[in-house]
Amino acid sequence: MTGPGEWEPEAAELVRPYVITKGRGLPDEAELSLITLVTAAPEGPRRPTRLSPEEQRLLDICSAGYLSVAEIAGHTRLPLGVVKILLAALTEGGYLITRPPVARAPLADREILEEVLNGLRAKFG
């Protein structure tokens, strides 16, 4: 087993993920899934707070359009769990808006699958 001091020996990040997230836990999955689309709130927060460097990075990357949670993690190279926690905090603070994927229902599924099928055929012949 590993002692606390040996945790994550391969990573040379300056701070542990727990510090970056300020000890916050993972947000609800329904709120932020891998394919939840995220962008900066056009108006910005009503009461701006001081953001951590990581929070600022996430906000910056979201400022030019929509990205999925997975893409934000991929571009920033922050661990996915950390990204989710920070995005949830930024959303709560009014910095970001999120668009969760639609809840699945058989009817919605069929329409979406038909759309995907037609799209694939149109694109790849």
Next chain:
Amino acid sequence: MAFAPNSVEPPHAVEPPHAVEPPHAVEPDTAGDPPAPHAGPGTSPRLGAQAYVRGGATQTAVKILVVGHFAVGKTTFIGTISEIEPLSTEETMTRAGEEIDDLKGVTGKTTTTVAMDFGRLTISDRVVLYLFGTPGQQRFVQMWEDMARGALGALVLVDPERLADSFQVIDLIEQYSLDYAIAVNHFDGAPLRDEAALREALDLLDDTPVVTCDARDEKSSAAALTTLVRYLLDRVR
């Protein structure tokens, strides 16, 4: 793709990040190293316009999983179909995960991360499709739950020469009740088993589609994906 300089190195060869563990060992610039100047705290990566989801304000995001054992060609497949340079995310394993980690015997290995590769394809004004790929290993439970939840279905890439390696992947897919199709990645020169033998080896249901594909070829990969989606559509009709 004109992308920000810090987009993850595209593993276009047959999955170098998956072929050897830990991923850091083969992709030292992905993580583990001190952040590159452009990726450091306080600076922001600048992404080109095409990095963003064009219809993000209105599009519905959906996902399909592309799964298979190490080095079966998942990353290649995703790269072939994706409109963006494939990205990857890594997740530090939890202590709980460490308990069940089957890498215990590996010398000096105290923790690990796993790469999940993914790409994106704009289907229409209304739908954007994400393809997620990860190795099928029981110990990456959290990642599997994240990926499987809400997925339309899964394409299981299979190497006909290493069929046994696919058992665990298919077990996981079934455990998460995902509908799937089998795509036999046809490597150069590898003799293709006849379908009946493959079905028997993998214990497939009669209606589970089996197609062959070349993960490097766009049309061939798209055809495999189309087969899966048609099958999924049949299942909801």
